[in-house]
Amino acid sequence: MNRSSLSVSTSSLNIWWMLPGLGLIGLLTGAVIRSLAISGWATGLSILPAVGTMAFVVSLVLVNWQRLHRWAAHTVSFLLAWVWIVQQVGPLLDERLTSWRDQAAELVIRIIGWVRVLASGGRGEDIVLFVVALAFLSWWLVYATVWAVFRQRRPWLPVIANGTVFLVNYTYVLPKPDTEALVLIACALLLLVYHHVMQRRAAWEAQQINYPDLLPLRAMWAATVVGVVLILLTAFLPSTITSERAAQTWETLRIPFRMARAAWEDAFSTINAPPGAGSISFTARTAPLGGARSPGLDLVMTVRSSRLEYWRAVAFDRYDGSGWVNTTGELARSALGVATAEQARTPLAAGETLPVTDRRARRLITQTITLAQERNDDLLSFGGTPVQFSLPAQVEHLVGRDENGGITPIYDDVSLVTSLTPLSAETTYTVTALVSVADVQSLRNAGTDYPQWVRERYLQLPPDLPARVRAEAARVIAAANAETPYDQAIAIQDYLRRLTYSEDIPPPPSNVDLVDWFLFEQRAGYCDYFASAMVVMLRSVGVPARWVRGYASGDYDPEQGIYLVRENVAHSWPEVYFPGIGWERFEPTAASYTSLPERPLQSAFGEEEEGVAGSFGGTVPDPGRFEELEDDLTASGVNSGAASSTAANNPSAAGSSLLTGWFSVVLVILMGIGLIMLSVRLWLAHELRGLRLSAAAYAEMGWLANIAGLPQHPAETPAEYAQRLAHLFPEHATTIHGIATAYIAERYRRGAVTRVPTEDRRQALRRALTRYAIQTAFQRLWLPLRRGDRVGAGSKPAR
Template sequence: MAKSSFAASSSRFPNLWWMLPGVMLVFLMTGAVVRSLAESGWASGLSILPAVSGMAVAVGVALAAWPRLNRWAAHGLSLVLAWAWIVQQIGPLLDNRLLGWRDWAVELAIRALTWGRVLASGGRGEDIVLFVLALAALCWWLSYATVWAVVRQQQPWLMMIANGAVLLVNYTYVFPKPDLEAMVFVASALLLLVYHHVMQRRAAWETQQISYPDLLPLRAMWAATVVGAALIAITAFLPAQITAERALQTWESLRAPFRAARAAWEDAFSTINAPPGAGSISFTARVAPLGGSRFLGFDEVMTVRSTRLDYWRAVAFDRYDGSGWSNTTGELARAALGVATAEQARTPLAAGETIPLTDRRARQVITQTFTLAQDRNDDLLLVGGTPLQFSLPASLEHVITRADSGGIMPIYDDLALVTAATPLVAGTTYTVTALVSLADVQTLRNAGTDYPQWVRERYLQLPANLPARVRAEAARVIAAANAETPYDQAIAIEAYLRRLTYSEDIPPPPSNADLVDWFLFEQQAGYCDYFASAMVVMLRSVGVPARWVRGYASGDFDPEEGVYIVRENVAHSWPEVYFPGVGWERFEPTAASYTSAPQRPLQSVFGEELEDAASSASGAALNPGRFEEPEDELSASGVSSGAASAPAAAGRNPAGSGEWFGWLLAVLAVPASVGLALLGGRWWLARELRGLRLAAAAYAEMGWLAALAGLAQQSWETPLEYAHRLAAALPEHAVTIHGITAAYVGERYRRGAVVRVPPEAARQLLRRALLRYAVRHAVQRVWSPVRVR
């Protein structure tokens, strides 16, 4: 046994040999947090964070181990060194015309002051460099303060909690999840607690002059490492006893407190990227970069009551730079009006006030009612189609230009977004009177190319360095389809893109490539952001104006409530193409299970183009507080049912003529109708299942057939509960039903799990059984009223 050579008076400031394990653990713990931030993809330039953290650890060790330096002097010196080092790291991200550290420091100071004034006036910060600066300062503080707490104060608890909170906030939103960094953080934090306890015991032993082996502290650390690794290995192989649904509920509960934190960050830094998995709460960021994999949640966002199926538009983007999209509409309006922020340039709209649109041909006026299921942190008012009126006071972000005479010229047809004048909290209900498209193919083909100046200036923009093969591919697709009009060209490119693979699990795109080019020729798989971007860029390259739009797909229709239920996992982006006089028309190049392409008749069913039904869009016709009941398509356009049936009555044969021929047609029509219905149902089901994985497709098909049989899944049932009820109705196929459900749950909720779908023969038998059950169910429904009578 040997007595330590350290005196009690020196135990508060141990030498480097005893500091080294603690410093290494601090380096690992804070390094895991910093690396998770650097790899998150929130913004470009975060690669400087590890260098900032490493320097902060070194400074912290030096200052904490200096016994004669009091804490205030140490912290002040740390702030000076932090500013100097962070400016040195951020400098290369600034303008190349700035020559050195002094210019960089002045530039950052000016930007910070401007940012503060914008926030104070109610605006939203849009300087991404300041976001990088804020994260760099956060990483410096975490690293330096953790070293100080461990070495000087010997109280690591608070800083461990702070590091864990930052890691958890980041882990909540980014995807793929930084699992390795999280494991390193947990392991190093636990070992740091052991180190802290060992050092406390060592100090007590030396104070009491108790002898102990020289290497006892290191042996204790080694033993803790072995035990911790063993526990991690054992728990990794333990069977999971918790259901996927319960795990999802728990995760959503844990994630909830951090949603407000993210909203605050978005107010200060509205141009930060939304990493995959960040959810769909906010769309107001001015920049929308194209990223890697994404994973959206299943929270309900809102319900929509509408007489027409549509997508719910949130924001339109106009400018493509090769890596993503930006919305410059507010900035153009700000410059035209000479105000401080884009928010101040928005046009106020009173409740019930009509927006003076000019593009109104082939449109129908309907009313949509939105009910929010969660707070909208961006206060965006959504709409299906083109908005005319809102039941709430709102603000319009649209282009405002200077006329030749020097006056202001607002362009309401170039509307980027609409925000409410009051916060939109969960439970808020508002109505929108909207123009929805009834345009037919012939009308769009005849629209021509006489585009307004604002369309030509904004919606044909492409980066100067767009790869030539993107333009060549667009021209090749159009030539192969022999498409001459802008509409036919859009259809040709839409069909070409729908043949590519839909996938949300894609690698991060390269930083030095045009991402539409990368998607078309290298990756050839992606999700809606890439499909919509490719279509807009390809159309612009051949002179067809288009824009990139964010919002939500239609959602799931609830027949009992008569509403569309919109969840976070249908957050979507799509292209809109401009047609003179008609306005913006939606297209759908993304072939996914949750999307639907617009269905347009070849020509107007009325024999002529529909003029805008909103020409009388004032007064009671556009009462925003009243929801319109579903109208017959003919009566909605001013054509009575009697007029529609008159030609048929005039051409009817006298009674008795062709009687046997009529009976023959009636007899043949029954099997023909059944056959067409079966073929149509099969085609529709194949279309709905396109893009799904095998287990998800099998489960969706089973659910659809079961719904025909009166065994639809209820909203409150989990997949496993539904499988039990379905198996009780069809006990001879219970094994197949449970097999399909287990494969679906594993594929959906257990990433990386190996799933085994029952063989095709078993699934075919289940299909036939469900169809027979559906026929019996239909007969019973028809026969029961007859027996009652």
């Protein structure tokens, strides 16, 4: 077979040489598409493999259609994608739309409406459009990958694109698609090797350099072995981050993904939460009220606590008629002028105390939480009001302004707390919290002198709230003769507990207020509806309340002394604000896994000058003396307990662990580099086997020079190429010219006697080319940084 006919030029792509690349592209994009199809984000994603298969066939035809201009090819691909995706999405639309034309028209109308909603600042709710978006994304990944590899010769772009999509999906779903991840990594490495081998093969044939017929297959085999070994070596890397600085760096790297997630949630606010992003992931800004739910029985975490509590995750403040929105992070982001809500969170070092002010009728306790599952949202759960964590954390809280217009953090309005270190299964952390020991009389006497931030945020209701909801709240309160906010809350709580608890309810109708639908039409539901109804009814009569998500207490195991918290106790409940005391839990949901808060009628010790003694004994410090709270933490052993629960509070242990971790990383990197160098050396020796000494020496010199960024130009003769190299390496000029002269004599002068420079001189040339390659790579990385530093140092502030 004539090797020139196997060139990878765009004018004559040979299908036989394309087959290995096509196979790798199919596996690479297939892994990404399968991870999306099995993620569970929405019903209907099973169409994605069919979309990807058709995209693969279409891209193969268009890539080999050399006379078709690229923009024409892209247009044809888009039109075929639209036709095929409409055909696949058809079963998800109204069954009365039987023809392709009707289905296409329906999708166009939905897309136009969706764009208008987003342009006006609304949130998309069409789940079919979410499926269409992922279908187009899958088509584009396959088509762009085939096109970039075989027409543009840029494999890095599609590898990065596929990896980014996979990483975003991998971050938020459970169980993790680990098999697909390994396939993606292996195929990405092999695809890059395949592309490089094809490029070198084309260059060798253009220069008429002999090479073994099976060189591409041998190169792929060698790359496969090296890739598998490197993947196995990663198993020895440390699985946890012990450095707070490393954790903060990771948090910074995650900001673009979180920004993309926030935009995605705005565009498709009603997507289903897959396992790991649903019942045990609460960090989404919205919580729509939906239809039937079926929580699992898997263990989420265990909690060791001296007091039964609900384990809070996220507090929501805004009701829009269809669900709840957490606006705390957005308000903080706007006040601080940062890009994302995550950047507006306040970092909290391990063991650092959160300066809350509402501490009357509170008691300090310690809660030790051990996770049974990986938390992909890094959310920290707790009971009561948190004041200290044994892990470095970020607190999302309200940010206000003082009388002078300055920024004032409000730590009594915390919506959520996330860990700065990844939360994997078996992670244990300690929370020091203030839990309520308020008695009924204290709550009745709390009054209605609410802070401004409470009145502004926690009395909000949609302007189109049906009047009968307000009327029903007023009727219930009047019937109970409830005058104080506490008595009004109890009256509404008792009223709602008489409704039917059911998790098997129909999907709620659209364009109606769902609390109104629950109270007057459905009359049955689960915790989301009971808690929403109580918060809305209380707000309608001027009592500030918020909607909270998390977990009920769980099952108590007396033998181990812990609470077993499973997915089936994922719960929501209302909290009512009482001036000076803070947020108090109520329970309108009469379910088997819930419990009413226990409150004594009055304090067992009565009022004291510096605080209110709770029924558990001890006096809680006065809000104006926060230093005493820190003393209480230390005296009660809370700080020491937190320190012993994590290496973050033990400098020697943390330093030792960090040193061991970095030593392991360096060792694995050095082993990987050594293995790569050895594999390359063995591969090169194997590929040069069978060539005469002069041809082998010239091919080796050219290969090393090419890595160093000094390839032989197609129009350059061996003598001219040797002259250029000798100019750059004058100390090795004799060796370079000797290799080139021997190669020319052997190739073009039959029977000529050739003398190749000795092995010692060729080894010295190898070292010189290797050093040059390393220096060149270092300069490419370092010079832009130096240039940026000089520009930054030389810049002057604008006047």
